[in-house]
Amino acid sequence: MYIGSISTVRPRNRVVLASAASVAAVLLIGLAAFSFWPTHQAEPVSITPTPTAKLNSGHHIPLLGLGTSGATGQAATDAIVSAVAMGYRHIDTAAMYGNEADIGKALSAIFKEGFKREDLWVTTKLRTEDHAQRDVEPALRASLERLQLDYVDLFLVHWPVTNHPGPTLDPPMQETWAGMEGVAKKGLARSIGISNQSPEKIEKWFSNVTIYPAVNQIEMHPDWRNDRVLEFCKSKGIHVTAYAPMSSPGTMSKTGQHVPNLQEDPTILEIASNTNSTPQQVLLRWGLQHGDNEHVSVIPKSANPDHQKGNFGALQGTLSEDDFATISGFKFQQRFFIGAGGFINKDGPWYTYKDLWDEDPPENP
Numbered sequence: 249m250y251i252g253s254i255s256t257v258r259p260r261n262r263v264v265l266a267s268a269a270s271v272a273a274v275l276l277i278g279l280a281a282f283s284f285w286p287t288h289q290a291e292p293v294s295i296t297p298t299p300t301a302k303l304n305s306g307h308h309i310p311l312l313g314l315g316t317s318g319a320t321g322q323a324a325t326d327a328i329v330s331a332v333a334m335g336y337r338h339i340d341t342a343a344m345y346g347n348e349a350d351i352g353k354a355l356s357a358i359f360k361e362g363f364k365r366e367d368l369w370v371t372t373k374l375r376t377e378d379h380a381q382r383d384v385e386p387a388l389r390a391s392l393e394r395l396q397l398d399y400v401d402l403f404l405v406h407w408p409v410t411n412h413p414g415p416t417l418d419p420p421m422q423e424t425w426a427g428m429e430g431v432a433k434k435g436l437a438r439s440i441g442i443s444n445q446s447p448e449k450i451e452k453w454f455s456n457v458t459i460y461p462a463v464n465q466i467e468m469h470p471d472w473r474n475d476r477v478l479e480f481c482k483s484k485g486i487h488v489t490a491y492a493p494m495s496s497p498g499t500m501s502k503t504g505q506h507v508p509n510l511q512e513d514p515t516i517l518e519i520a521s522n523t524n525s526t527p528q529q530v531l532l533r534w535g536l537q538h539g540d541n542e543h544v545s546v547i548p549k550s551a552n553p554d555h556q557k558g559n560f561g562a563l564q565g566t567l568s569e570d571d572f573a574t575i576s577g578f579k580f581q582q583r584f585f586i587g588a589g590g591f592i593n594k595d596g597p598w599y600t601y602k603d604l605w606d607e608d609p610p611e612n613p
């Protein structure tokens with residue numbers, strides 16, 4: 249399935265429509281920079297189609313989207329404008345990222361230009377402090393207001409974590425999920441899902457729900473294949489979105505963790521060189537092929553238009569079977585987003601790595 253292969257963009261008076269001067273400036277720069285965006289004609293314009301996967305909710309998620317964690321302010325607004333102009337049709341944000349209002353500015357300007365809401369997929373996520381059933385809808389409504397949207401395509405419970413220490417998850421996930429089902433039934437979120445959840449937690453919490461999670465957004469890259477969770481999700485019809493698909497060097501350097509940067513891995517660099525690709529394209533192609541171009545979407549973050557353009561180019565190629573097998577055989581395996589800094593907490597409910605992830609930390613040589 250493909251969406252967005254044709255986008256009808258009706259040219260209108262940009263100066264009048266882009267109400268905030270800063271947004272107008274960004275848009276004008278963005279529109280000038282990408283030649284497909286119509287400046288004078290009223291005809292539909294062909295753009296690069298983004299492959300999609302059908303979720304258990306019936307909706308189609310574009311398999312390559314734009315991550316936005318760490319991009320705030322004008323940089324986030326500019327990033328959305330440039331990405332949509334060059335063909336991205338899937339934006340991933342979260343209340344926790346503090347950039348929904350910046351993204352909303354860009355979306356508002358883009359839609360005023362005539363871009364159709366239904367041609368864009370927007371995901372946001374519930375904060376850990378909003379897990380009480382009564383808080384879920386107000387939290388989503390606040391996100392929608394910041395994003396200047398009537399609905400999101402996907403609303404995720406960001407972490408199986410709340411702000412209440414103690415021996416058990418409080419409020420319980422069943423209560424949070426009842427709130428999530430409520431916003432889905434009201435059409436405020438077209439699909440609902442989870443993030444950072446293990447097979448055991450999914451079995452425990454979601455076996456008797458009315459609306460089954462459509463997506464589990466999890467860490468996934470060649471140094472953390474996460475096959476156990478992927479295989480479980482596939483068996484249950486839950487689509488996986490791979491976060492940190494390029495090993496998140498920006499976030500990792502801020503956390504001070506010493507983990508490999510796959511964008512500089514010698515094997516990745518060699519495959520990139522042999523295939524006339526960028527290392528980032530190799531990593532993103534691996535992510536898509538790891539899900540058989542169906543079960544996994546990837547959401548590379550970049551606020552740099554040149555990087556965005558290169559990353560989007562990952563859709564135009566595939567790894568050979570040999571290259572895919574080589575990357576899939578990386579011996580070093582380690583979760584980079586381990587939940588330190590509060591999510592694994594001496595006061596509970598997840599006292600240890602194993603409590604949060606329901607598996608032992610991998611042993612590396």
Ligand SMILES: NC(=O)c1ccc[n+]([C@@H]2O[C@H](COP(=O)([O-])OP(=O)(O)OC[C@H]3O[C@@H](n4cnc5c(N)ncnc54)[C@H](OP(=O)(O)O)[C@@H]3O)[C@@H](O)[C@H]2O)c1
Binds near residue numbers: 316318406444
């Ligand atoms: N659900 C969760 O708990 C969770 C956790 C983490 C992330 N996420 C989502 O997943 C998205 C992606 O993960 P991520 O942002 O952590 O990591 P990532 O996409 O693996 O890596 C992003 C980093 O790579 C750089 N980069 C991107 N393209 C590049 C290129 N072509 N050349 C050189 N550098 C490049 C970016 O810098 P520039 O901006 O300078 O290009 C940024 O520092 C996030 O943005 C967020 O939306 C979700």
